[in-house]
Amino acid sequence: MTHSGGYGADPRIHWLEWLPWLAAIVCFFLVPEYLSLGARILIYILFALSLDLILGYAGIITLGHSAFFGLGAYVAGILGAHVGITDPLLQMAIAALAAAILGIATGAVILRTRGLTLLMLTLAITSVCLEIANKATTITGGADGLSGVVVAPVFGQFRFDLFGKTAFVYCLVMLFIGWWLVRRLIYSPFGATLTGIRENTARMHAVGAPVYWRLVSVYTLSATIAGTAGALLTQTNQFVGLNVLGFEPSGELLVMLILGGVGRLYGAFVGPIVYLIAQDFLAKQWPEYWYFGIGVLLVVIVMFARGGLLGIVDLVVAKVQGKRP
């Protein structure tokens, strides 16, 4: 279940990898009442995929990934509410570009550092973004959020409906494109370099890899994907709140990825599904204590399954086959 490139890796898509897509299509027809939740899950999978690219594959630790997600969300929202750009694909392209610019600008500075310093700098960046969004009330709506975001029908045909049908399909297509690009990247020589940097930075320096520039490159790509996910959230909700920025969404995303399994590609799929469904279920059962349930789940995973839920699957499969995981 671990997807890691390299010069001896088989890049062909295994039949099991089609299962999530098949499941999504089945869900579209079988549980139409949950399509809004489904769209939200798809957006968070894309967001988690962007985090997995830098954390799981390149080893860049961050608590500030929501900066790109939030920027993408606000740019799409501002375009739809104030500028008059309502085409969803154009909104998304501009939002992704804005996130990419923030990614390269901040990455060029913070990726010169490592460890705790890096972690704190990423947190500082998203905190600054949060404060800007909070104070610039005329543009962002501040604490009240940005409402009145106008999003035109996709391709002029498919209007975003109350039941989330268009949103679900739209998000599914965007996620598929994101997944395909990330998967391709992981199996490329660039992807092999990233895992090399994660595993042994000293060695990568010693083979002549421009480690810093590779990290800045992947950080920017990841920021672009996160910005796209943010734009999707705005377009499907037609509203942006401050909760897309700051520590909380970054931490939440990290928890999702840890639950699913870091550096496994499909951990980014499993984590948000488990987290958001658990959140939905627990919030209905115990509205005041739902975080407790998520906390217990996280503690159990961290203590007993360091590879996340997919790590457990790996262990079971290895046990059955009598192999080393």
Added chain:
Amino acid sequence: MSTVLETRALCKTFGALTVAANIDFRLEAGARHALIGPNGAGKTTFVNMLTGWLPASSRRVLLEGGDVTSLSQSARVKRGLGRTFQINTLFRDLSVLDNVARGVAERRGIAGRMWRPASSYGEIRDESLDLLATLGLADDARQRVVDLPYGKQRLVEIAIALGLKPKVLLLDEPAAGVPSVDAERILQVLGTLPADIAILIIEHDMDLVFRFAQRITVLVQGEVLMEGTPSEIAADRRVHQVYLGEQRHA
């Protein structure tokens, strides 16, 4: 012979502690040169400064006459400076082939490509396998590095460095911690390396040093004590005193 690597009055200090003091050193093309000295003499620090792993506090490192003092490690590697590490610095969970291929891909300028799968670059795989075959590691190509005996892991270190086709190869204690049989194997491998590569070896195994090196530099407390042929070094009283701990004329 022309000089491929040169340092001029190279210094390194950590606060008040001087670990390299005015080191003048020259490595000729195709040389087989050893750097010896007691523990703490500054040998690895010197190599780290040559490769850019540690910035020198002052003065210069010249590679083929060009000043590389301010260049990054990767830029120095691209100019032909390869190294191995005193302690294995490998991708332990990757295959031997994948370890070597990462270096080969970097040298060929393929490692930054994002589109085609890495495994579709047959030339990288073929070159890596050929290299492993020359070091007697062909049968281990698909093995994870962590599953190899330590002696073979040391050979993988050398294989990665050779995959960079260096003009200068710095070997930091290649036989450290390996059984004598494996040390002999490493010596054999070193003996088969292309003659045009200048090799600087740091080693505590004096038998290996004296069999391999044509010239030896002795470093003591960050300073060059002397340089000469193996027989000159073996005959020098100061070397015996400070390095071997013997009083020849007691």
